[in-house]
Amino acid sequence: MVDVTPNTPPQPRRGLVWSGVAMVMATLTASASAATTSFCIDKGNPFFNIDHAVATAVAHAEHTSAHFTVIDTRVGADALNAQKGIFFAKLATRCDLVMGFPVETGYPTVPSGVMATNPYAATGFVLAAPGSTAPSFASLAPHTRVGITYLTVPSTYFDHGHGATLEAHEYSTPGSLYRALEAKDVAVALMWQPWLVNHLAHTHAKVAQHALSLPHAQWQIVALYSTAHAASGKSFDHALQHLVAHRQLASLVAPYRVPAK
Secondary structure (H helix, E strand, O other), X not given: OOOOOXXXXXXXXXXXXXXXXXXXXXXXXXXXXXXXXXXXXEOOXXXXXXHHHHHHXXXXXXXXXXXXXXXXXXXXXXXXXXXXXXXXXXXXXXXOEEEEEEEEOOEOOOOOOOEEOXXXXXXXXXXXXXXXXXXXXXXXXXXXXXXXXXXXXXXXOOOOHHHHHOEEEEEOOHHHHHHHHHOOOOOEEEEEHHHHHHHHOOOOOOEEEEEOOOOOOEEEEEEEEOHHHHHHHHHHHXXXXXXXXXXXXXXXXXXXXXXXX
């Protein structure tokens, strides 16, 4: 008779032990190698939804997962901090890429302490008019009442040339300018396209847009990054090339345009 001691544990089979260890190690290795790209996006930026969509697509193209740090520069501490010169440099320490920063086409000036990716959307100031079509600035008849927002680029268009034949009417905010256009206090308005697009997304109004081909009217949207995240900036640019090559970027940034090369 075989003497079996009930309190003696059975000897494990070596193959099963090493198989289990291998599975655990493989799981840990996979988790460690799952790269993440972090993005800062601003609820107060009219590009918020597009920034989120582009960032998600970029991360997918890079075979990483997107992590978002969401701020809101319309309220609270974010609103106060956004007024400081070091705001973007400090924000760039919280994530790999800060989405949604506008730079003038041909003059891509960025805040101190950060660098910019290639642009992923083209926008700027537009001539807005009620209805389904909007005229060009050059085609406006003399004495046309044109609404503008105080101290914005379009306020410089009325001192000379065709603009000198028009009647400029200044408003303190984009909202008050839009209400003047809606009330027909002005025939057309020169507006920042991102603000207008964001506003129209919440109304049923029909307002047509015509892109302005005037000095300082054309802008592009870039992501910012610090020198510590230069590799993320390069990866972002490479992913943008992939999205353009596969004709995916246009649908992500609509109704804005894909920047010209």
